[in-house]
Amino acid sequence: MSERPRTWPALEFAELAPMVDYLNRLVQVGGKYSLDEPFEVGWGDIVLECTPRGLRTRTYRTAGATFTVHHRLLDGDVVIEADSGTRTIPLTGDPRAPGSVASFYTAFCTAAAELGIAPPPSPLICEIPGAPPTFDDDHAARTWDADAARLIWQGFDLAAHGLEAWQAPFIGHRPRVGVMWGGFDLSATRFRHQPTKPVADRPSFMQSGELYAYVSVGFCFDTTRGADKDPAAERIGLYGYIWPQPDGLDGRSWGVEGAAWRPDLGLVLLPWPTLRRQPDPHQAVVAFGDAVYDAAVATAGWPADALGPRVDGWHMSRTPPPG
Incomplete structure (x- = not known):
């Protein structure tokens, strides 16, 4: 069986920067659930796995549900998969009506609540210079670039x-x-x-x-x-x-x-x-x-x-x- 060729594409900062900035904020929403987890030396318990479709959190085990958050970059959505069911939050949207981090955060918390999952323990946006203080404050228009x-x-x-x-x-x-x-x-x-x-x-x-x-x-x-x-x-x-x-x-x-x-x-x-x-x-x-x-x-x-x-x-x- 031959191995699939792995092409190393050109990556241009100017072209990718807007989506990198957007995704950096989105993955923090699901990542915030790790804030109350026991600290593992090196923060090994917080990293997102690079999957065949995107980036996924570790499995969280809370009083309300056992769940993961999968940021599916190749599908343009975020999937919450729990023992109580699944919910999908689309990111592609309508190009004529761009979304925002704030609108995504609201949709995420609504979907999580339907599965018995509390909102992320913190709404703060961190480690992004110049970002608004919280997800709720980030109303900048965002268009998905597949x-x-x-x-x-x-x-x-x-x-x-x-x-x-x-x-x-x-x-x-x-x-x-x-x-x-x-x-x-x-x-x-x-x-x-x-x-x-x-x-x-x-x-x-x-x-x-x-x-x-x-x-x-x-x-x-x-x-x-x-x-x-x-x-x-x-x-x-x-x-x-x-x-x-x-x-x-x-x-x-x-x-x-x-x-x-x-x-x-x-x-x-x-x-x-x-x-x-x-x-x-x-x-x-x-x-x-x-x-x-x-x-x-x-x-x-x-x-x-x-x-x-x-x-x-x-x-x-x-x-x-x-x-």
Whole structure:
């Protein structure tokens, strides 16, 4: 059986930015249900799974229902699937009468109530500079762009495939690869049992994430978060960083030609156009992640023996079981 070709499409920031901004707000509605869940080191319990159709929350178990929220980017809707039934909130709408985050939030809460699910525990929009305070306040007209939604899903899907391969041999604590609903970035993180001191003036959720040393590699649709004022800057791509940030990161090789350390951002960046030009972009993601971890070993004392063998799989489809 031949493997389906995985084409790495061109992703242009200017074309995708409006839908990225819209989706970042939408996924926070379903993601907010994780706020009252027990904290898992690395926020592994909050990430959204990249599915064959979009982005889905973990399964929530509440007094009213057991449910998930599936943001189906390829279908233009959001599905609440619960033990009490399902409800679908369309996002495509009528192009002549665009919707808004506020109207979606109202429709979502109405649908959730029909399934015995309380509204999200917080209506606040977070981690989006310039956004209104709450979902109810966001009345900006929004038009669904199916082509942009598909490209956004493809970016997450392809990057997730590579980051899952990178994570596979790590034998320490590693939350599942997934999209952080706050910043809308795909994250793959490795933790080390080394308590660290969080930065005091940061939000509480960031301080919780800085309780232990970690290495993070991920994918984002705005790696510079607007810090680079050059409109031609490549904002979409992979990032990597080490917490706490060690010295000695200047002048290192980052596994893929074109990847570079940005001291102004505290990130190693691999732009998407550079990645998709590689002979094997999937393996380039793995090489980039390996280089970031190698830097942690060399500059921050991370254990080189925390990696098991990297193998292609069990091969059980081709190898008969013993005996």
